[in-house]
Amino acid sequence: MANRKNLAKHDLPQFYLLVALYFLQGIPVGLAFGTIPFLLKSMAKETSFTTLGIFSIATYPYSLKILWSPIVDSIYDSKIGRRRSWIIPIQLLSGSMLFILGCAISNNLVFKGVDDAFYGRHTNGLHNLNILTLAWYFGFLVFLCATQDIAVDGWALTILSIQSLSYASTAQTLGINFGYFLSFTIFISLNSSDFANKYFRSQPLDYGFVSLGGYMKFAGILYILATVYVIMFTKERPLDDVLPRLGPSAAKKYDESKLVAEYPDGDSIGTSNKASIKYTYKCFARILKLKSVQSLVIIHLTSKVAFQCNEAATNLKLLERGFKKEDLAVTVLIDVPFEVIFGYYVAKWSSESNHHLHPSRPVLSRTNNWTKILVGDRGILTPWLWGFLGRLVAAALGSYVLSIFPKNNQLTKPFFLLVIIQHLLGSFMSTVQFVGITAFHTRVADPVIGGTYMTLLNTLSNFGGTWPRLLIMSMINYFTxxxxxxxxxxxxxxxxxxxxxxxxxxxxxxxxxxxDGYYITNGVCVIFGLVLYFGFLKKKAQQLQTIPVDSWRCS
Structure with missing residues (x-):
């Protein structure tokens, strides 16, 4: 058997394509999840956390995409391809939307006041901002992004060979993270006049290097160019050409309505490609009835509550306290190379676990007592468990950082370093969890309805981090x-x-x-996370990683 630790050379072009497609997906995600709330708070520190919570509604389509994923999975033009039939038009529409919205922002028609400094305007329009209208515009953009994600997730299961399949999560991690950091971390740095004046200009100006409208127009053009490449230089093979060849045992089970393909590790799955919406929704219903999936639903909907206050509000509270935008820009900018490097090695770690730790039987490896207590026996979900604990530590550290914020706003180097460490820890551990759970999703998803299955699992994970946001923001506001x-x-x-x-x-x-309601809310979240982890999550994750793959199949 070939060495399956490394990505096969013949899969490199497909791997790079997946990275590029996920990169495009990360652009609107970074804007909606990070940049817009940051700009709202930095332009008007009195912006309430409830207002920011209302804008978080714009991120909901990304967490509700399962509602229309069976349609994306079932309706397509066979000549164009099952996934390309959606990727091509959705990306063209996304690119056009980004460009048009960028023009509207540049002309002060949408998000009034955000680009005033770049055009010498003094409209003071931010105070007249209709937050629901802004949420609607970006919500539609996120809806398009979510639809593209459904198609790309499905394509990821068939575009790579079996030996490289687990690297789909690596492509997703690298692509989405870089797109997200370009739209949030890097953009915030280049948009800040303070950052540009402090580090690059001899004569200060009132604006940074890149405006929001200008960046969105650039992103729109990038979307369209990438889509042209997909149209001109890619083809999509039928599902039956991608799945493993049928072995002798499979031939004996041959049925015109259902073929059975066997993987080298002993798994067998159905490969018939039912293209009707009715069939896909039927499979969708079957998936939700699986006990293993129901357990995963509970995990996804509860586990991220513990980190929501820290990840949604800590940086915004720093700005409110007087932390300078250029310093925060440097803090998040430092995160980029670490995320790229860490993301790759975490993905490799998770991929190796995916290869060598078969989920159909428990893995009893040598672990010390502390490791046993904290994460249990080593398995596919071990990275995810470590990531959870790390994010809890980062959340607790967030409260400490704010509690020792200098009253005179004179930041010392030790304090600035502590802010960087807290941010890096939370970001890195978030990547560890993301890669770990994505690799697990890829491992258990049924390729026959790959788009629907992957979208269901990823949607549950995303929704777990989305639904508490408005509640957490309102709690901060209420307790203040x-x-x-x-x-x-x-x-x-x-x-x-x-x-x-x-x-x-x-x-x-x-x-x-x-x-400050932040401390109360964050404390409640951290305590909830500790009780949930040691009372439920660790034990349930240990069980899920030992369940046979057949228990996750609906076909």
Missing amino acids: VYECYIPSANQSITYQGGSMEKCTEGLDGKISILT
């Missing part, structure tokens, strides 16, 4: 108690929750936070 001092009346009013804008704009007052 602040004092509004009105100089003209020499009067102080105490508020619990609510928008701080009514103090700064309506009453022309000054805000002093008495109780």
